[in-house]
Amino acid sequence: MNHLRKIIFISLLVAQGVVIGLIENMIPYPFAFAPGAKLGLANLITIIALFTMPKKDSFLLICLRLILTTLLGGTVSTFLYSFSGSMLSYASMLVVKKLGPKRVSIIGISATGGFMHNVGQLVTASWIAQSWTVLLYLPVLSFFGILSGLAIGVAANHLLQRVSTLKQFQLAYEEETQVKWSEHN
Template sequence: MSRLRKIIFIALLVAQGVIIGLIENMIPYPFAFAPGAKLGLANLITIIALFTMPKRESFMLIWMRLILTTLLGGTISTFLYSMSGALLSYGGMLLVKQLGPKRVSIIGISATGGFMHNVGQLVTASWIAQSWTVMLYLPILSFLGILSGIAIGISANYLLQRVDTLRRFQTEYEEQTHVSWKT
């Protein structure tokens, strides 16, 4: 794969992630019993990146998406919450992905990301509030994060199977890593 083609692919994924994130920020919170809970639709791009490019490039994609989304419609506090959630989620997904395709699916990896994202955000909220009582939201947000992660994992799995460009990038990445996630 040429360097230019790889850069274009990363730029397109970043742009898609930013647009999805900005659109999601315009949607009112759907869960009245858990203020601030969102679906995390932009994480679809993170899952796709995990299965189509090396760790270094997917990590760079996450940072570019975080920074651009904050510059276009966020604040320092939203950046802190998004960053902590995204980084813990990314790390958790990488760890679970190491189990391999025989032990865990893309959907399971995504559910892990949904859970870990909420943990990261609640730890940041606890730090800002200087109180661990914020962690009482964890059971509710964990349930919602896992459900959202499952839905995003199903969507990512569908896209990786049906979109030719994504399938080609995934095939090239799998040839480099010698691990196939195709079902």
């Protein structure tokens, strides 16, 4: 894959992630009994990045998406929560992805990311509040994080199978890594 095409692909995914994130920020929280719980739709872009580009590029994509979303519609605290959740989620998805396509699916990796995103955010909240009692909220957020992760994983799996450009980038990435996720979708 040539360098220009890779830069354009990363830029398009960042832009899509930022737009999805900003739109999601405008939606009122859908879960009255779980304040702050969101669907995490922008994580769809992270999952796609995990399966279409090297770690260095997907990490850059996440950082750019977080920074731009914060600059366009966030605060320092939203950045801290998003950053901690995203980084823990990303690291855990990379670890689970190492199990390989015979042991875990894209949907399972996404569910892991949804759960760990909430863990990262709650650890940050407990650090800011100087109290571990914030973690008592984990079971409620875990349920929604896993559920959202499953839905996002299904959507990512569908997009990777149906969108020809994504399929091309996924196949090129699989050729580089010698791991065939597309055969196990």
